[in-house]
Amino acid sequence: MDFGFTEDDEAFRVEARDWLAAHVPHATDRRGWERTLGAAGWIGIGWGEGGYGNRVAGLTRQVVWAEEYARSGASARSGHIGENLLAPTLLAHGTPEQKARFLPPVAAGAELWCQGYSEPGAGSDLAGVRTRAERTPDGTAYRVSGQKIWTSLAHEADWCFVLARTDSASTRHRGLSFLLVPMDQPGRIEVRPIRQMTGTSDFNEVFFDGAHARAEHVVGGEGDGWRVAMSLLGFERGVSTLAQQIGFAEELGRVVRTAVETGAADDPVVRDRLVALWAELRAMRWNALRTLGGSGGPGAPSVAKLLWAGWHQRLGELAVQVRGAAAGVGPSDWSPSVPYALDEAQRLFLFSRADTIYGGSDQIQRTIIAERVLGLPGQPKGR
Template identity: 80%
Template sequence: MEFGFTEADRAFRREARAWLAAHADAGQDRRTWERTLGKAGWIGLGWPEDGWGNRVATLTQQVAWAEEYARSPAPPRSGHIGENLLAPTLIAHGTEEQKARFLPPVAAGEELWCQGYSEPDAGSDLAGVRTAAVREPGGTHYRVTGRKIWTSLAHEADWCFVLARTEPGSRRHHGLSFLLVPMDQPDRIEVRPIRQMTGTSDFNEVLFDGARARVEHVVGGEGRGWRVAMSLLGFERGVSTLAQQIGFAEELGQVVRAALDSGTVSDPVLRDRLVGQWAELRTMRWNALRTLGGSADAGAPSVAKLLWSGWHQRLGELAMQVRGAAAGVGPADWSPSAPYELDALQHLFLFSRADTVYGGSDQIQRTIIAERALGLPREPKG
């Protein structure tokens, strides 16, 4: 399946391309860039209404914007969690007051969000969360206590949506609530960056020690957090998947060029693997288009995650193989203050080791496919 772009879609693509060419700068401060996007109306294109400072685009226009953005020199987005995860969840489950309070700042690029789901002892098993939220005696606030981990952009975020247990003694998916927690509570919230193999810190551990959240900032009602959390996960993979594949295609091109430079392209086994990576990438695009077109089952987001995470991880491995010994980091590249400097393909290999874990591990995705799409018996829970 391929989308048919109309003349209006092509005009929209030209507008997006021209605007990005005039404004995108990879070196620009990411928070400033979010405000620039918001001022021009490029945040919230996929929202069903335009009453929050955003403009609405058709599905094909959203695809065009995502693809043009991926091809541009624009910096990585800091606001995508608020735009693509929180906002659709509020639109589906939030009160009118919650929408009026939180959606306009997201559309303007003024408030950034992070996601408080995973925990050190629960991982991808969201029903096992232990973070607790207890009402204060006055009844206007909760006190949130617990730990979240692998929290992207927590060091930049103004707010965090937190899955917490509001019913003492409850187990699994019962007694959970979806809370909106302000991050500017230095005595009650600590953000600890997690240093990765790449030398960077893209993820964080977040410690909540009595952090306050207003009662009216519970989304979907107290004790109904599981339903809201599962709804949010359904928004996690959409148009952005196609933009992600533009970046994947660029990385594949870098690996092919490395194989040509090193001469390893003459190895028939490696050459076959390069062709296979290209064919699989095309298949992922068709699968993403089929999913966006509405002809997909309940397990489609999990299938997409399994496809791209495994593909990207294998690409990282292939990137090292085509370069041979030259891919290694030697003693001359190391110092106590800066352990090593990585080039793009070395970074690709090390970062992609986490692809099959973050965003829901492969094991969790297979369980979802088995239980929700294939109707197989549910996995026993301890």
């Protein structure tokens, strides 16, 4: 696929940039911002025809929107999981009734979602999930019990898509189902924030104690959850990868400016590392465009994850190195009311330590490439 942008694409870019410039400064809260995006037709532009989304945009315009959003300085999207993970999964595997029920509220920014995959002891090894969903005696619902961890936005979400074991005698990837579970169930669902090294709480533990899920809200049918879950992971690293790289470029620019200001850029080793990071980021962009154009192959998402995770960690390490001794102390505007304040470089360094773990660890990504792309013998699995 030729990824050159046409004149119409560039006109669309101007429209998106102008709209964002007019609305981003007035965004007051994340949920309200989702409704603003939905009302203007900016959510679900990649869903295609069907009446579920808003605008209908081809791949190049999806890239344009993602890039301009990243450049605008707008806040991170609360609706990302619903728009970019759940929606493509429902479009591929959902029933007409499921699409009609769940896609319009996502497109309107009215309902937020979180992802119930990882568990203690079953993070990168997703087939080891132990959360169970038992059918009620009348067959109309499931009762979900278990624990999920590292669940982004669970404290804000209205719904959670949960990978759970519906066949109690099953093991590994067999007997799993993909359920849509409402989060507003006091006494049956508890969300506990996880405090990170940065002092923030972006992730949560979620405990299900007989939580209710309707039988008609199983996507793909009972026992077919593994296929649906793997399909969703394929959507996870699409157009949004390019927007992520815009953010990476801005972070790299700040590190370069700091290196010049502190004199660290006079060191030829530092200069070499900065140039290498710039070149690698350009290579990641072209790899992402090639993948979106259909030339990536089955291991492309794993290759992309390996590339950016290690790159971002190296950037975080360099960000504090070029600061020198100042990287070890708090910001100048520290106050007792904010006892754990960090500057941008410190947050980048600490948060990027997790990049090679979350979203599928580096070891898992290499295993996927080895087994599914190179055809090497698989690792022994427990039964």
